[in-house]
Amino acid sequence: MNINTLIHKFLVIFVLVSSCLGTSYGQEKRLFRDLIPGQYTATAIVSEAKKWEGKHYRYGQSRQCANWVGRIINDSGGNTPPHYAMARNWLSWGRQVSLIGIRPGDVVITWRGSRSGTSGHILIYVGNGQCIHRPTQSRAVCKTPLAYYEGKILGVRRK
Numbered sequence: 001m002n003i004n005t006l007i008h009k010f011l012v013i014f015v016l017v018s019s020c021l022g023t024s025y026g027q028e029k030r031l032f033r034d035l036i037p038g039q040y041t042a043t044a045i046v047s048e049a050k051k052w053e054g055k056h057y058r059y060g061q062s063r064q065c066a067n068w069v070g071r072i073i074n075d076s077g078g079n080t081p082p083h084y085a086m087a088r089n090w091l092s093w094g095r096q097v098s099l100i101g102i103r104p105g106d107v108v109i110t111w112r113g114s115r116s117g118t119s120g121h122i123l124i125y126v127g128n129g130q131c132i133h134r135p136t137q138s139r140a141v142c143k144t145p146l147a148y149y150e151g152k153i154l155g156v157r158r159k
Helices: 003-021 042-050 065-075 087-092
Strands: 095-097 107-111 119-127 130-133 142-145 153-158
Touching: 042 065, 042 119, 065 087, 065 119, 065 130, 087 107, 087 119, 087 153
Parallel strands: none
Antiparallel strands: 095 153, 107 119, 107 153, 119 130, 130 142
């Protein structure tokens, strides 16, 4: 089989899959709202998150960590994934960053509980080895060392 045949087969498969998904190349559905120019920065995210330290988050009757992170991103001028209150949806947001390259403003997705590998908690990295998050319904937003989640991190995302 030569290279032209392989390319032709790839293109045929690509067109078939694209038509099954209901979109064609270059016409993907818009999943995120527009960024607010000049406002959405890592500094804005960290600053907005730190405003909540020591306070309880009860916005919209939801007490989920992913909801809180979504509010921080939105209030910073960013855009969130669809259904951002679900921790697993953050795994497709932005772009993947290695843990070595983590910077303030990055979103950290971890698992917790007995279901290893299932996303369950979202944090915002604020620098100096610290993350800020909304831990539970009964505890206020606080900082926690990133090292606490060692072995539980599913991904680090940056927009």
